Ligand code: AMP
């Protein structure tokens with residue numbers, strides 16, 4: 280049965296667009312040496328601001344839906360963090376949203392659900408915080424999960440050009456509804472959505488793969504071995520955030536590898552849910568490194584999965600074979 284979800288889609292697009300405006304406003308103030316100085320304050324302000332405005336829209340539209348989101352307001356309420364709350368409140372007011380600091384904290388805490396339920400949302404208010412600080416790729420990821428299945432996924436990628444390879448600055452907004460395809464539209468403006476599809480590449484040696492910039496998030500050594508096994512000679516494209524799902528979904532890359540770096544690390548659901556449905560509805564396939572589908576029924580983490588393999592579907596079995604052959608699993 281196809282679920283229409285048009286009300287949910289409208290709310291999710293408004294929410295992610297509001298969040299992207301806050302992220303862009305904060306990012307425009309980042310000093311070029313923020314990374315060297317390890318100054319995390321812009322990311323803190325944008326992260327909480329983004330979560331507040333997304334939870335405002337989703338909570339107002341669907342007051343009974345729990346939201347499992349990355350942040351909570353506890354640390355913001357510490358005395359020494361009062362200046363942060365002030366700046367977050369300022370950023371929200373700049374978007375013409377009249378509110379109080381107390382209300383901002385209540386919006387953030389709408390995202391405090393922890394347990395699995397039969398219908399819930401999951402949100403990463405800024406995925407790829409290092410990319411955000413470097414002024415490279417980051418994403419706002421929002422998904423609706425019903426009976427353990429992702430039914431709606433939205434990815435806002437403010438620094439991803441709408442046309443692959445171009446330098447347009449509108450930013451890209453991806454969405455997918457189960458059974459209804461995957462689409463992209465500009466983050467700002469009212470242009471019509473365009474359908475996106477994964478690549479048709481089936482020759483493993485011609486495959487283009489992408490992975491995290493951070494070797495702590497995905498083993499670069501293991502991906503090098505897998506690429507060699509598959510006969511891939513092109514260097515990997517490294518980018519932060521779920522923008523990696525987006526580039527596979529629109530055929531700019533054929534494979535995204537996320538290979539475990541630590542035995543005890545479980546992936547967080549908000550780092551994947553939005554991206555997974557966009558890729559699947561574009562015709563791609565997503566599993567963990569053992570070939571199991573991702574299981575979103577265990578609260579905040581993918582407790583039953585290890586790593587993530589994303590592909591254009593055609594290449595998937597070959598990649599899983601390579602993963603086994605090089606001993607990742
Ligand atoms: P990426 O931008 O793809 O490198 O992923 C960013 C996400 O990696 C963050 O949102 C974190 O939740 C997540 N992360 C943090 N530590 C790890 C780890 N050891 N393995 C995989 N992902 C991680």
Ligand code: MG
Nearest residue numbers: 403406407550
């Ligand atoms: Mg994240």
